[in-house]
Amino acid sequence: MLFNKKKLIYLLTYSGGIPFIIYAINSIFDYPKNYDQIISLSIDIYSLLIISFISGSHWGQSLNTDNKVNVLILSNVIVLGIWFAYIFQFYFKSIFLIAFTILLWIDYAYLSTEKINRWYLELRRNISLIVLLSLILGLIF
Secondary structure (H helix, E strand, O other), X not given: OOOOHHHHHHHHHHHHOHHHHHHHHHHHOOOXXXXXXXXXXXXXXXHHHHXXXXXXXXXXXXXXXXXXXXXXXXXXHHHHHHHHHHHOOOOHHHHXXXXXXXXXXXXXXXXXXXXXXXXXXXXXXXXXXXXXXHHHHHHHO
C-alpha cells in the first residue's frame, strides 16, 4: 500500500497519540491496580521519548535558521528538564504538560517565520491537544 508523504505524516502522527488516549481511558475507568501502574509507567517513558523526539526535530530545524527564540538552547533545556524531573520524581507529569505546550509554541514561532507549513502546524496543534487532554485526564482521575 502506497501513501503520499502528507498522508503518511498524518497517519504516523495520529498513531503516536494512541498511547496517550489509552492512558486517559485507563485513568478514567477502574482497572486492576497492577495494570494501571504498567500503563502509567509506560506513558511516562513514552512522553519522555516523544518530547525528546520533538525537541530533537526543533534542534535540527534550528541549525540552518536564525530564530527569535534560541531553539538550540531551549530544546536542550526542555529535554534535560523533563529527564531530571522524571529521575527525581518532581511533578514530572505536570512538567510534561508544560514541555508539550512549549514545543507547540515553538512550532507557532516557526510558522511566523515561515519555517513550517500551516497544515503541519494544524496537525501539531491537534495532536498536542489530544496529548495534553489525555495527560490532564490522567492527572485528574
